[in-house]
Amino acid sequence: MEFQAVVMAAGGGSRMMDLTSSIPKPLLPVGNKPLIWYPLNLLERIGFEEVIVVTTKEVQKLLNLDTKMKLDIVCIPDDADMGTADSIRHIHQKIKTDVLVLSCDLITDVALHEVVDLFRAHDATLSMLMKKAHEPTEMVPGQKGKKKPVEQRDFIGVDDTGKRLLFMANEADLDEELVIKRSLLQKHPRMHIRTGLADAHLYCLKKYVVDFLAENRSLTSIRSELIPYLVRKQFSSPASLRQRQDNKEQDQKKDQKSLDIFSYVKGDSLLEFAPDKSCWNSHSADLNEAFHGGKVRCYVHIMKEGLCYRVNTLGLYIEANRQVPKLLPALVCPEEPLVHVFAQVTDRGLVGSDSIIGSSTQVGEKTSIKHSIIGSMCTIKDRVKITNCIIMNSVTIEEGCSLQSCLICHNAVIEKGADLRDCLIGSSQRLEPKSKHVNEVIVGSEQLMEI
């Protein structure tokens, strides 16, 4: 077997507590499908037959997907604060080959063979996916004005071909300057540093990295610790490490040595097998052999076109919902109509062509629905105007309401004549008739207690 796929679905969604306090992040509906459906659909389309899903018990109970793949659901305890690397360590007995790690909140239509081919062809340790991030243009309910979120920038350095990942640092870890190793510049004199790239959290890792993680307990998160470690290790030589360790005291424990990834690297690469016979070199400027003799190699595929979202903030969640109606017909096979077969819509003409309506939803007369996503088992009465909204399951909207750019969670009830703009209505909330709200977040009191 070549790869095993692992989907990380244990994360909390800490940046959108308004939504995730009532619904676990993997189950958030996007285009009327749970968020976790999208990475699983990606894996199914490219030909995976088995996937390991790491999640919490809560999600496992509610998870109900119809997929042809065999899902091996591993539960981690809710209270254990396990990072992604900890989760890999937890399941490392199951991992027998190279592994493809995905996050549950990834929605993309990338041709995954681009990422995997880099991994295969160069015999890389790590291969990942990134895309140029663009600012979310949608108004997010609850945001006072268009204030720019204070994001910590990532500095990503790639070589001339744009494929080899040379440098990765986050603004949070740097004081005032970017420090670049001399050994890196000697081997790669031209490096392009980019900011504004969004990491898709999709990684191809070699099996020996998983073995290394199993022994090395100090790494907790893949993205913030393991990946920068591997990127740094490309340009540090194992010899210098061994020398430093020899100089230390004799009573060093033996297992200190094994904390270095180089002792795990298995050199079965065809490119290094008969280097004096092959006439290819990764670089042309000096007399060194291919890859400068480095054993660890990291590659990145930067997408130019196409969709790639990580739904981890409210703005991105709304943006994803906007884009999904265009994406869904390509993903689902056989094609499902955007308006569900079992939905009862009285005035089909007033429903826009890119709106999604779920099953068993009833839509009354003279109700116009444009650019919106409506879940299943909703009841929408007559003369309602819904524009640019995201409405989850089992919501009741009484007559004469007007909703614009709103996000309405499960089981909410909007009484007659309400007028809402740019609002977020939490689960099971009930709005007064004729209420008028602009740019507000209305959630229950128990949700407000969550910090």
Add this chain to the structure above:
Amino acid sequence: HPGPTSDRPLGTPGHEKLAGGKSKAELRAERRAKQEADRALKQTKKVESTPAAALAKPRLQPSEPQSMVKRVPEHVQVDDPAAQKRLAKKLERQQVPLRPDYGAKVNLFSHLHQYSRKMPLTQQMSIPSTAIHPAVVRLGLQYSQGLLNGSNARCLALLQVFRQVIRDYSTPPNEELSRDLVARLKPYISFLNQCRPLSASMGNAIKYLKKEISGLSSTLREEEAKGKLQGSIDGYVREKIQLAAEAISKYAFEKISDGDVILVYGCSSLVSRTLCDAHANGRAFRVIVVDSRPRLEGRDTLRRLVRKGIRCTYVMITAISYMLPEVSKVLLGAHALLANGSVMSRVGTSQIALVSKAYNVPVLVCCETYKFCERVQTDSFVSNELDDPDDLILPGKGGAHLRGWKENSSLRLLNLVYDVTPPELVDLVITDLGMIPCTSVPVVLRVKNVEQ
């Protein structure tokens, strides 16, 4: 069963040209695979097949099937739709995707495939690959992306991967290892061929391996058989590649004298090794490395020689007539030696041989015997390889003129990989059997076939 009626191409390296008995077994295996026979039916078929298999075995021995019709291989019949349809059907049966051709071809070469590096075969395959062994997919990708170059390197990597495939192989029930393993390898070979056309060295290695597998006695247990096969692969590598290189290096050493100026072209692992050994043994000479676009492989030769301390000069092929007056001999590597004594090597070699002849500089070709091929070719058009035409476009501002070549209907780009040097231009061939003239190649081939 009349002669070979299957649609397998014959007469080229890398494809079997064995007796009709083999194709019978292959057709039977296909039929068996197609029918959903239950175990009882398979048992009766097995009883039927053993007398046929016993009949097939003695027919595998003859050295040269003289009376068979040699078909034109499909990979030089790209403009013939019937041949391409047969290929597509064969690939579909083997679950190997068909790689589409790219761009307009020069008319003279429209019978050859032209692929683009940006459209790898893996685009159409599932990840993780199930029909093709992952090591083979990785190898194919490295071939098609140009990461593994050079006849010896490709052959060594291929044998390494086949060792791994044999190690991971397990005989399914009711099958014989000797026949099932060959059938298992066929789709892999088709896949590698789609990624990049097989080289002569790879073709000969595959022929050897298939012969070894078919020649396995059925009394061996699976572990023993696998061990024996891995041993024979190791033996092949050691004898035909490594020891041959040592022998060639020793013979060539006699031909290199102190004060020589040796001209080499491109990157040949054998020639580089010969020169490094000669230098290590104390000969004083200097080297002129000739290089050509788009591959610029001479830089790699330069790297290897300079690291050993050999004095080198580096020129482009356009400058050879300026350099040749000071050259004492020319040492060339070969991709294959054809049965009429022609040398098939990297494009540009025949030019160097031609100009050297005009300057009366002796041309020596170093080639191991395992690259000798039974094909006969007198020109470079009939059977060649077309590389990705986009490689000819210079990166950056220099490529501005050619970048829109596809839209221009009167512009075609040609990136040839090999050319054929006629035997009159070659003075000596240094092989592991000794130093022979070009015209003795068919003798070597005949001797090899008799041995087998």
